[in-house]
Amino acid sequence: MSALVVDTVSLSFGGLKAVDGLSFSVEKGEIFTIIGPNGAGKSTVFNLICRIYTPSHGDIRLDGRSLLDAKPHQVVQRGIARTFQNIELFEHASLLDNLLIGRFRHGRFAPLSELLFLPSQRRQELAHRRRAEEVVEFLDLEAHRHARVADLPYGVRKKVELARALVSEPKVLLLDEPSSGLTAEETDDTAFAIQDIRDNLGITVVMIEHDMKLVGKVSDRVLAINEGRFLATGTVGEVQADPSVQAAYLGAAA
Ligand SMILES: Nc1ncnc2c1ncn2[C@@H]1O[C@H](COP(=O)(O)OP(=O)(O)OP(=O)(O)O)[C@@H](O)[C@H]1O
Structure with a gap:
């Protein structure tokens, strides 16, 4: 059974579809990375998993049990912990x-x-x-x-x-841009830490990350999204070579 399942989840802010029928699953013990251009919906996915937001459609399951009946403060007790893009201490x-x-x-x-x-x-x-x-x-x-x-x-x-x-x-650790603001040396150190967390603590890791060197070093599988929708999943090489992913990044840079 997958550790975490996001099942046809949608959420809009006003008229903007931040997450649009998105599905993916993360296996136990996996290091799984979500990539996508700015505004793709990555942080919103984390906020949905942490129950900050409630999807308008779809389900999110941890070890087969829906998280939708959990309140935000109960998500930690269910086994999900998170770090933030901007440190919150x-x-x-x-x-x-x-x-x-x-x-x-x-x-x-x-x-x-x-x-x-x-x-x-x-x-x-x-x-x-x-x-x-x-x-x-x-x-x-x-x-x-x-x-x-x-x-x-x-x-x-x-x-x-x-x-x-x-x-x-936690059973599942969500890392929101673990390398942001770090030096190259600190980023290498973070890569070792993430691998140790999975290898020695047996924790499943789901990460949002822009630094493709770090992504390539630690990820078992990568998911690319854009405009809240699924683009591609696979190894980092497979995802980077996918024409829809290249088009999304080119579009974002235009
Ligand atoms: N609370 C909110 N209210 C209105 N719009 C929002 C809100 N949160 C996010 N959005 C919009 O939803 C879309 C997805 O945002 P999100 O922060 O999830 O993207 P992201 O992929 O994490 O981007 P980045 O890489 O820049 O952090 C964006 O267009 C964003 O402006």
């Missing part, structure tokens, strides 16, 4: 605190037991702290664990966002 909190804040969005948050600090709550807290420390180590962030996020260089902040997504132990 608590800038004045420490790296570690940013990861711990994630726990309120993960698992059960019971205000009363939290208040009373019951043993079950304490166990959960400790497990979460352990998980946060493991992720810090996994992404080589130990040197920065107590640093204030606002004081960290951009490349490290981007990694912290990735760490925060991993703390929720």
Whole structure:
């Protein structure tokens, strides 16, 4: 069974069809990349998967179960985590605190037991702290664990966002332009991190990315879209050679 299925999904903003009858599926353990010119509908697809938007038509399924009955805050509990094109962190909190804040969005948050600090709550807290420390180590962030996020260089902040997504132990990780704003060296580092996340943590990765070098390095399969519609899917070479993909990029550049 596919990990994630987007099934004939549509969404319009006013008269604009941002996503138009789009279907694709992502297999478990795959690194799957969505490409397309600016305004193609890529971020809207992520927002639909995360339930920020509700499709006007179609269904989205995680492990065979529709996500459409989930509220945005329940999507993390269902097993989907996400990073953003523009970093979204608590800038004045420490790296570690940013990861711990994630726990309120993960698992059960019971205000009363939290208040009373019951043993079950304490166990959960400790497990979460352990998980946060493991992720810090996994992404080589130990040197920065107590640093204030606002004081960290951009490349490290981007990694912290990735760490925060991993703390929720997702089945599927959505990465929105993981290389944007990074140097070539940091982008190479990100490629290794993405591969490690799949290989060592067994997480399925769905990524939006413009940097075709990174796309070619890590993707098992690529999906190209334009004007909210399916253009082509296959290996990066197959998709880049597809005439409809070339026409879409040429059109966008015109
Ligand atoms: N909230 C919104 N309200 C109105 N129009 C929107 C909204 N969000 C996106 N759009 C429009 O929908 C279309 C798809 O936008 P989207 O951001 O999904 O594209 P994208 O492929 O992610 O682009 P980029 O590569 O530039 O980030 C664009 O024409 C955009 O202007």
